Amino acid sequence: MGLLSMREVRLRFGGIVALDNVSLEVDEGRIVGLIGPNGAGKTTAFNVITRLYRPDEGEVEFDGKSLLRTPPYRIVKHGIARTFQNVEVFPTMTVLENVLVGAHASSRFEPEHRVRTRAEETLELVGLRALAERPAVGLPFGTLKRVELARALASQPRLLLLDEPAGGLNHEEVEELGGFIRRLRDELKLTVLLVEHHMSLVMKVSDWVHVLNFGRTIASGTPAEVQRDPTVIEAYLGGEIDAPAA
Amino acid sequence: MLAAALVALAATVTGATARTAADPGITNDSILIGGTFPLSGSASLYGAIPVAEKAYFDYVNDTRGGVNGRKINFKYVDDGYDASQTVPAIRQLVEQDKVFAIVNALGTAPGLAVRDYLNERKVPQVLLATGDSFWGFQYKKYPWTIGYNPSYPGEGTIFAKHILSKTPQAKVGVLMQNDPFGQQLLAGLRRGFAPNSKSRIVDVEPVDVTAPDVSQQLLKLKASGADTLIIFTTPSPSIKAFVTAAKINWHPQIYVSYVSASPLFMGAIAKAAGAAAVDGTITTSYVKDATNPGEQNDPGVKLFEQIMAKYYPKGNIADANLIYAMSVAWTAVNALQRAGKTPTRQGFMNALTSTNTAANPFLLKGVRLQTSKTDHFFIEDLTLTKWANGHWNAFGSFYHHAR
């Protein structure tokens, strides 16, 4: 039994089946990659886990407890934090304030100055300490991705959902990001579920890779296994866009 | 089928001919009259007027069996003080409800909006609750229309005459509502000061009826060196003017139009800004004041209070509009009685334009209601009255022919 498990999840939007019987296990302390061509259902899966969508059928459990009756704002209290594909930072807030909102999620009886210190330390961790007082609006996309990551980390999650963290980064930055994700796992004992188009990154950092296509699981295994899987190769070749960079 | 229709048609025709004997709104045992009033919206504080009128009609119906055996039914509808709502409301009253006459409908613009329509159809538009002088002057063109309230220019002239007799050196500042109402009062004031109105009036500050406050105007009037303030505005800006004058520590001799001089407002201002804010204020008057201890034993005031207690217990006796309303209702009943055994619209108009009585119990002693074919001004007798000890105190003699 993994830390997170989705079992036979189905979700329809009108006539479109967004998730078709998807089952997915994420074991504690692992980095799991979730890949697939555009429209495969990756972000939809994130939205189901974070309760923005309600599945028509199936079960989502975290740490052995069902999430399906948890309202979205309670998800973070269970220990799940996420980032967004298109960055959803709070634009008119400063970088530090953005992270503080995250830090408050796990600050029940913590005095405010300690929360602040924790937020500043998190900024240090992602290398944004110098920008703490800058308003988020106007910062480059790559920096905003890090602000968002810091906000997620500040809520002290057990499971981190990363939605295309490498989007908009250059080659070097992607390399760096890979190392950073591993560090999070090793040093903060985080479990990571990673949606990413950047195939080389996924294959390098993941312990396990789950492949979706048209809302259905088409493969699941170690990076090496998945890369050899003929259905996966076919899915990516068949897809019009985003052929694997690997 | 056809036969049935013909029978129905015949019935309608005979019914119609049978009814031509009496004018619309008149049956064997009832008279239906109507009016439009601001029951909602910015002028809704006048909304109590028709209720008090209905109270008087009910009193007449109960104690005297109505007029010549016909009970008076009064249908009043809301026009929100908005002429565009008055038009359909009046059409509804005339065409659907078939009222005999429109009585005491309130407001200048609403009245103007339906004057042509009512005159074309020869529907009496009478005892209007507005004091514009043209209601009285334009009787040739609009024979079916007649006002009731004293004319605004007349009041302005009375103020000027009083100032000239008591404080001829006064420097007069005017707060004027920026519409025909305020302009007519000002014109009357200028007429009263003529030919020296330029030197007597040191400043005129216009104010919009909807202005959120009047501090700018009052400060400027104060700075102009005026020692006499004349308030020619409707109640809401008038109250603001009194309170603001007190707030900026300005204590001129104040004159205020009777339109805004209800004891209700004066008492409220005294409560909010202190008695000094209103004491000594002068206005004109023609209706009795139920709040004046000196008039407590007056039979008219007693009758008013008795009718209020029985037919309109929720009404506020201190609201001068209510005793005013009863004076209107009394005048209407008086004219109906003289309009013939089976009253016609023409007969009603004839009665109204040949009124000559000082018996209206709700008007001050000395006020004579006098009209003729060529005099369409109902109330032309006004006296000055001064606010002291929490009520109005009439002083001096009556001014006549105020128009």
Place this chain on the structure above:
Amino acid sequence: MVLLLAAACVALVIGSLVSDQFAEQTVAGLATGGIFGSLALALVLIYRATEVINFAQGQMAMFTTYIAWQLMQWGIGYWGAFVLTLGIAFAGGVALLAFALGAVFVRDWTFERMGIKQAGGGVIAVVIVTIGMLILLEGAAAWIWSPEIKSFPSAFPTRPIRVGGVAFSIQDLGTIGVALGSVVVLWVFFQFTKVGLAMRAAALRPFAARLVGVRVNAMLALGWGLAAVLGAIAGLMIAPTIFLQPTMMDTILIYAFAAAVLGGIESPAGAVVGGLALGVVLNLLGTYVHFVTSELRLPVALGMLLIVLLIKPTGLFGHRVVRKV
């Protein structure tokens, strides 16, 4: 922008030292402007929380002022009634949001039942509900308390104080103080408290805020509640001068809209500065520029607004924020 404001302030102070009338007009303008500003602040709070222009804001203020009057009629002292009224206003604001959202929900549900598919329109629907509330509250106030004008006591003494040769109304000074005080309190609340931060987050990015533990609906309700409280304060401050009437706030709300847009519809500080500026400019124009007679006051105010928006479309204090749909 700050420089421009500082220059304006200096000009006002110099003018006030030179002319007594100028000083009096300025202070009176600031007091009226403070009322515009408080109500504008309420509009801004709701706009920030829900992107809704609350047309019922003036009527909410009017209604809560009536409640204060009623409480005093029942024998509760001024300050007791004041505090109670703010509490009731808060609950009322929250209830109004719940009602508006509920109405939209019922509409959607009914349409679904009737088999009518229609996309969103949530904000517009809420705006329409607020217009409905405007009419409803005005009618209800007239029905419960009668449309009769009622006097209302002031928190401050009605006597003036003299500074040099100039008489200032203590009530005016108090009103200015309360308006500025509320913006400072709100600023501290939004800037330095956990809940304030969460409210901002909920307003800016509701989905993201939810997923970092912010109870977005509660924050929106809190925003409406706070706005109602501010409106109540504006009502309590202005009522001693304009008296209680169901229509007392009608035109004031229009000036408050102008103030809010002038300051930048998303900026609380801008709303208050916009209100104060509008109050002062209108008074000074009316005093010194002779063609600005009373019927031109509102057009001039709106003209000013237009000029500011042409030069700076986001208002004096607004930022450009790109929103995704």
